[in-house]
Amino acid sequence: MSKLENVKKLIAMREQARLGGGQKRIDSQHNKGKLTARERIHLLLDEGSFEEMDMFVTHRCVNFGMEKEHPLGDGVVVGQGTIDGRLVFVFAQDFTVFGGSLSETMSQKICHVMDKAMKMGAPIIGINDSGGARIQEGSNSLSGYAEIFERNILASGVVPQISLIFGPCAGGSVYSPALTDFIMMTDQNSYMFITGPKVVKSVTNEDVSVDDLGGAMVHATKSGVTHFRAATEEEGLALTRRLLSFLPSNNMQSAPEVPCTDPINRLVDELNEVVPDNPNKPYDMRNIITSIVDNGDILEVQPEYARNIICCFARFNGVTTGIIANEPQYLAGVLDCDASRKAARFVRFCDAFNIQILTLVDVPGFLPGTGQEYAGIITHGAKLMFAYGEATVPKVTVTIRKSYGGSHIVMSCKQLRGDFNYAWPSAEIAVMGASGAIEVLYGKELKAITDAEEKAKFIAEKEAEYREKFSNPYQAAGMGYIDDVIEPRNTRFRVIRAFESLRTKRLTNPKKKHSNIPL
Numbered sequence: 001m002s003k004l005e006n007v008k009k010l011i012a013m014r015e016q017a018r019l020g021g022g023q024k025r026i027d028s029q030h031n032k033g034k035l036t037a038r039e040r041i042h043l044l045l046d047e048g049s050f051e052e053m054d055m056f057v058t059h060r061c062v063n064f065g066m067e068k069e070h071p072l073g074d075g076v077v078v079g080q081g082t083i084d085g086r087l088v089f090v091f092a093q094d095f096t097v098f099g100g101s102l103s104e105t106m107s108q109k110i111c112h113v114m115d116k117a118m119k120m121g122a123p124i125i126g127i128n129d130s131g132g133a134r135i136q137e138g139s140n141s142l143s144g145y146a147e148i149f150e151r152n153i154l155a156s157g158v159v160p161q162i163s164l165i166f167g168p169c170a171g172g173s174v175y176s177p178a179l180t181d182f183i184m185m186t187d188q189n190s191y192m193f194i195t196g197p198k199v200v201k202s203v204t205n206e207d208v209s210v211d212d213l214g215g216a217m218v219h220a221t222k223s224g225v226t227h228f229r230a231a232t233e234e235e236g237l238a239l240t241r242r243l244l245s246f247l248p249s250n251n252m253q254s255a256p257e258v259p260c261t262d263p264i265n266r267l268v269d270e271l272n273e274v275v276p277d278n279p280n281k282p283y284d285m286r287n288i289i290t291s292i293v294d295n296g297d298i299l300e301v302q303p304e305y306a307r308n309i310i311c312c313f314a315r316f317n318g319v320t321t322g323i324i325a326n327e328p329q330y331l332a333g334v335l336d337c338d339a340s341r342k343a344a345r346f347v348r349f350c351d352a353f354n355i356q357i358l359t360l361v362d363v364p365g366f367l368p369g370t371g372q373e374y375a376g377i378i379t380h381g382a383k384l385m386f387a388y389g390e391a392t393v394p395k396v397t398v399t400i401r402k403s404y405g406g407s408h409i410v411m412s413c414k415q416l417r418g419d420f421n422y423a424w425p426s427a428e429i430a431v432m433g434a435s436g437a438i439e440v441l442y443g444k445e446l447k448a449i450t451d452a453e454e455k456a457k458f459i460a461e462k463e464a465e466y467r468e469k470f471s472n473p474y475q476a477a478g479m480g481y482i483d484d485v486i487e488p489r490n491t492r493f494r495v496i497r498a499f500e501s502l503r504t505k506r507l508t509n510p511k512k513k514h515s516n517i518p519l
């Protein structure tokens with residue numbers, strides 16, 4: 001074969017590989033409203049930056065007539081490229097090839113890029129669209145999954161891992177995404193479950209649709225499995241690029257700093273009046289967050305799940321910051337099992353990847369009752385406390401209003417190594433709210449008063465006395481438990497100044513194999 005023919009052969013083979021399972025199956029993919037693996041990668045990465053690897057790898061299976069079909073590249077497209085000029089590694093399962101089902105060789109390809117990502121300290125993005133284990137390969141496929149899972153585990157906390165679910169993701173294959181840092185699903189065609197509707201019916205006799213069992217809405221609102229829900233694949237891919245803009249490439253680096261166009265000493269006058277006089281009246285915590293961060297720009301994580309707590313990325317003076325804030329508009333901002341788990345995982349992610357943490361507190365306590373106790377609120381609440389207490393990144397806390405009891409401690413108090421703990425004048429740092437406290441403190445007296453009017457007067461007096469003493473930040477400030485009471489409109493400036501001074505913070509935990517967070 002001449003040199004020219006050699007080159008022609010290469011080009012022809014590349015073209016063949018790019019067709020995956022063939023034009024008919026590509027058309028079928030498009031007819032379902034789905035992009036192909038390569039189209040997805042093309043939209044995800046910087047134009048022209050994709051370098052594909054292992055394009056000529058084929059499966060080795062000889063069962064069930066598989067020896068007759070050897071599509072080049074098998075069922076996954078893998079390689080490297082850049083996002084905003086930064087190196088990333090990517091794999092995208094190709095549903096046009098045996099339904100994107102995982103073969104031994106596919107696993108090898110995925111592991112190849114995961115190993116490279118670890119070596120180079122670059123994020124891994126996996127696009128999932130697969131019928132699960134390649135049935136014809138038996139245990140080879142299972143072992144292939146396990147190889148990937150182990151790498152997900154070892155890469156955790158080393159490089160950011162993001163999973164996009166753009167098709168089926170069922171059975172054990174859900175565990176690779178579940179082991180990664182962030183999952184993104186789309187409203188159509190995207191589902192994750194351990195067993196599909198047919199198995200559910202046979203085991204529990206429950207009738208359920210694919211979407212109700214494991215669609216994006218279910219995982220965004222009920223299970224919390226997915227962190228982001230996008231209307232379309234295009235939106236999901238753009239969101240992935242945006243998410244990465246907040247993150248460092250690995251745990252040895254800081255997130256890229258963005259030139260700050262928002263004055264750092266900008267006052268937000270309306271914050272002086274944002275907290276209602278009535279302590280039971282809610283206000284919009286999101287407005288407070290967007291008013292103090294750079295250019296009002298935030299990216300919320302799990303925005304539809306455990307809405308009593310807000311977790312988001314934003315920037316202060318161009319530096320990525322993870323923000324955790326109680327949301328008084330939802331369940332009064334109480335901490336329950338779901339909110340505790342959501343925030344704990346977010347805090348740990350930030351700490352693992354050198355992202356400074358701002359905590360905005362307005363928490364009336366932990367949600368009481370058998371429902372929460374039986375669901376393990378003790379353990380889940382401890383997760384959040386553990387995550388905050390263990391975190392060594394810069395931590396700034398601003399108490400906006402309520403900060404009662406155990407939830408005060410959990411929400412990044414000073415004794416959990418909070419670096420700067422500020423309070424607004426509206427802050428109430430106490431063991432509990434006034435009405436609960438009076439019931440406990442004056443139980444006997446209250447029982448003795450039979451006249452209703454007299455009782456109400458007694459309660460009002462005692463509550464006023466309690467509020468005077470504790471429904472303010474000054475008792476805690478007097479003890480040095482908070483660093484300063486700040487004027488609300490100054491919050492942006494004070495937070496930025498605190499974080500600037502923490503740039504050189506050095507803090508390490510005692511040497512150990514690993515901690516034993518209450519999982």
Ligand code: HXC
Nearest residue numbers: 098099101130131132133134135136145168170171172173
């Ligand atoms: C081999 C598979 C496959 C699989 C799909 N295909 N799943 N081939 N192994 N697991 C092939 C089909 O034969 C078909 O080939 C092509 O992919 C497209 O599949 P369709 O069924 O035509 O597509 P669609 O109607 O869109 O349905 C998609 C699907 C369905 C819902 C995913 O294919 C399905 O139910 N697949 C089986 C799912 C499953 O049970 N997987 C095993 C789970 S257990 P042709 O040649 O016609 O294009 C598991 C254990 C993992 O994964 C454990 C890890 C720890």
